[in-house]
Amino acid sequence: MQCDYFDAGVCRSCTFMGVPYAVQLADKDTSVRSALAAHVDEAVWLAPFSGPESGFRNKAKLVVGGRRGATVLGILDGGGGVADLTGCGLYEPALADAVRALPGLVSRSGLTPYDVGQRSGELKNILVTASPDGELMLRFVLRSPGQLPRLREALDDLRTTLPAATVVTANLLPEHKAVLEGAEEVVLTEADSLTMRVDDVALHLRPQSFFQTNTAVATGLYRQATEWMSTLDPRVLLDLYCGVGGFALHALRAGAVRAVRGVEVSPAAVDSANRTATEMGATPGTAVFEAGDATQGLGPARDADASSEPAGTTPGSPEVLVVNPPRRGIGADLAWRIEHSPELRHVIYSSCNVTSLSRDLAAMPSLRVRSARLFDMFPQSAHHEVAVLLERV
Incomplete structure (x- = not known):
């Protein structure tokens, strides 16, 4: 890709501008594999997923x-x-x-x-x-x-x-x-929401709600997570940092899970997720999205009162967990809760920061990486999205 703004020095946001895209993708894949080498066996990496190198931002x-x-x-x-x-x-x-x-x-x-x-x-x-x-x-x-x-x-x-x-x-x-x-x-x-149609799920995006920047690659990310869940056949999925419900609602639509629960700090995003679930015809109680602190979605932190009830009403105990946190990662307390929740047999972790992902994986030694993949959400830059499927050993 060539950019006049970059060539003139007006904007330097795209640090990889001028590098052939195939080289960018290979270098980024090598970089994230190296950063996670202590936790991810080379054999479990899938080929990177990519979309267009230009004209991709939504x-x-x-x-x-x-x-x-x-x-x-x-x-x-x-x-x-x-x-x-x-x-x-x-x-x-x-x-x-x-x-x-x-x-x-x-x-x-x-x-x-x-x-x-x-x-x-x-x-x-x-x-x-x-x-x-x-x-x-x-x-x-x-x-x-x-x-x-x-x-x-x-x-x-x-x-x-x-x-x-x-x-x-x-x-x-x-x-x-x-x-x-x-x-x-x-x-x-x-109208107060924008319909973001991804595959056959019409997600609703309200102001101040998060949605992935690259729709084509987000589609690939949701498909991969749904494919992983389909091989596990869980009954209930818990989606923390669920946003407008992309991961959970795609899995529910595909029949990869029977019920979903999502937790997200943004009330606008939660309203959007519940609206999509209703429009999909989800049976009452099978899709529950709540506004709250995602780090408390599995209950109190290790230093809190152990008798406290987890937030919200769960449609059954989750067997698989999806987390898609901001750059800081899930943090020590939520990692501890996941590590000490033996009913959670599998975790899908989607990360935009391999440094915090590596730290969080180290805090969950009972979970091993069964599959991993780079999703190039941000061509022309070093930013990345990596998804890993974790299995309890």
Whole structure:
């Protein structure tokens, strides 16, 4: 892949830019195997799973710059300004078209871009997600609610310019800090969720819910986890850090499990997962998703009161566990709980950080890696996703 922004030194986010993709993939596979060599036998590694090397991102996180009537969208340039990145080659086609149209749309709206150096202005960021069906979710991150009327007035122009815009929201971020979004979300459209159709499961994505950046590779990841579960024939699956329910609902749809329970900190994601389960026609009680601390999904930590009940109502004792934690991993307490839960015969661990994965595997010596695979969710960079199937010995 060739990128003018990279060649000009405007953006260096893609550290592998210019390296042939076959070489990138082989090097990344070698790197993650080396990092996990103490825990994963070379013989259990499957061939890496990959998708397109460009045009794969389903989301754009754009900083807003310029001035009123002359909007720039991209990344901070290091000098307090914003460098244009609207032609980034990583975006899916529908997303790329939307990003190119947004500067003009924002300029016509009269919204004032936020000036980081001066701490003035209103529109800070725009977050855009494209679904596999080409629909869009647009989230405008505002400094204050004072610009909500102006944004509402721009909706007709937005729908004309981007007819695929299904969900439009205003996110409020009054603080001056290095984050992309605030806690408060105001939905401006009738629809409040984007349908992310992955295979035959119509997952719902609401604002502030996590979804994998690369839909094609996420599809491969869900298929692999479901295939692993199909060989195990468990009755009940527990999915911690379940997000919008991708792993659990694909397994349930395929008949790889009979019942699922998911735990996720985001109430919006939990609502989405429960909505998908209902639309799938899941029998009441066979798909239960709850908002809570995933690290407590197996009950109290080792230093807590052992008589405490696990969070939520479980549709039966789980025999297989899926965990898909953030970069920090599952941590010592949850690893301890898994290690001391003999009813859990198998664990599927999907990780975006082999360092924390290696540490967590070391804390669960009763579980051995039966199969492992790299999923190249992030071409052109060193970022990775690795899934391992663990079996209790």
